Amino acid sequence: MGRGDLTNAEWDQLESFLPPGGVRGGRWSDHRxxxxxxxxxxxxxxxxxxxxERFGPWETxxxxxxxxxxxxxWAVLLSRVQSAEDAAGRIDWHVSVDSAAVRAHQHAAGARNAPPAGVPQRGAGPGTNRVDPASETGRPAGGGGQIGECLGRSRGGFTTKLHLVADGRCRPLALVLTPGHYGDGPQLERVLDQVSVPRTGVGRPRTRPDHVLADKAYTSRKNRRxxxxxxxxxxxxxxxxQQRHRRNRGSRGGRPTGFDSERYKKRNTVERAINRLKGFRAVATRxxxxxxIYLGTVTLAALMIWLRT
Incomplete structure (x- = not known):
């Protein structure tokens, strides 16, 4: 077993969740x-x-x-592991929201408008709605292009922005991709809607955290509503x-928003989750x-964080 490979304990957690059989009635190469x-x-x-060469043909x-x-x-495997952790009471539902800019390598540019031949583009696996290229990655229904592939221009060149929700133990609960020049605040509703941890028994998936921590980029009235x-x-x-505008409006400005500075100190959990994700080099650079495909790469990195935390 090489450094970074799945351990026996990690493989035992994943083996029962992997799809059986193969493509068109054939057999998969060894999953592990x-x-x-x-x-x-x-x-x-x-x-x-x-x-x-020990991994077999690179094409496979x-x-x-x-x-x-x-x-x-990949998203199904992540949700199954999260479900097992939730059933054991090991998820801290005081979550934090933030984003991270990811520099795109020059090889990331140049995608054609047409999707790759033979690759399904729609439809998430059972029990998840996280991987849908038309809705989760920002790709419009009829095309590609730079915005469709979540590439945005900034001072450093092409970038992709990774929005995530992290639980209190620095593990990603949900992921969303946007072009790098998109703002953080408008994505709060979108990324929180992706939080969905299935129950191991009877019941709907858990979608509502106990508490949400976020920085000033998310302080719009729309997000609070x-x-x-x-x-x-x-x-x-x-x-x-915003404080000055509210005071200038007098009684029409409404009451001040509550803020707990001690609780806010726990927001560093999402920063540490981002650091863990960027420990994977194919996540730190797109x-x-x-x-x-990049969202699948980030999802696999998040899955390994859950397995190894």
Whole structure:
């Protein structure tokens, strides 16, 4: 077993969740070897053609990762592991929301408008709605392009922004991709709507955190109304210009927003979750042309964080 490969304990957690059979009635190559190959690439960021021979043909490893990114298999595995953790009471539902900009490598540019041949583009796996290229990655229903593939221009060049919700133990609960120049505040509702942890028994998935922590980028009145409507307690500091505007309006400005500075100190959990994700080099730098494949890469990194925390 190489460094970074699945341990026996980690494999035992995943083995029962993996899809049986193969493509068109054929047989899959050994799941564990292929997943270890994908993990090696996600951890090191090497080109697919440079995978060591012990993982088998690089084409097999790449195609498996591309297919499982498209059909939602990685997202299903993540949700199953989260479900087991929730059933054991090991999820801290005081969550934090933030985003991270990811520099896109020059190889990430140049995707054609047409989707790759033979790869399903729609439809998430059972029990999840997280991987849908038309809605989760920002791709419009009829096309591609830079915005469709979540590439935005900034001072540093092409970037992708990763929005996430992290639980109190620094583990990603939900992920959303946007172009790098998109703002954080408008994505709060979208990323919180992706929180969905299935129950192991009877019941609907859990979708509502106990408390949400976020920085000043999320302090819009729309976001606060959304959180109140869902009955989610939150700690978000108010910007100075908003405070001044409220005071200038007098009684029409409304009451000051509550803010617990001690509770707000726990918001560093999402920053630490981002650091863990960027410990995987293929997450810290985006090499994939297609946004749904990069989202699968980030989802696999998040899955390993859950398995190893």
């Amino acid at each position: 070897r292929v997943i270890n190959g994908v993990l090696y690439r996600v951890r090191t960021g090497v080109q697919w053609r440079d995978l060591p 490893v790449y195609k498996r990762h591309r297919r499982w990114s498209a059909d939602g298999t 959304y959180l109140r409507r869902r009955g989610i307690a939150h700690t978000i500091p108010e910007r100075f210009d 090499y994939e042309k297609r946004a749904y």
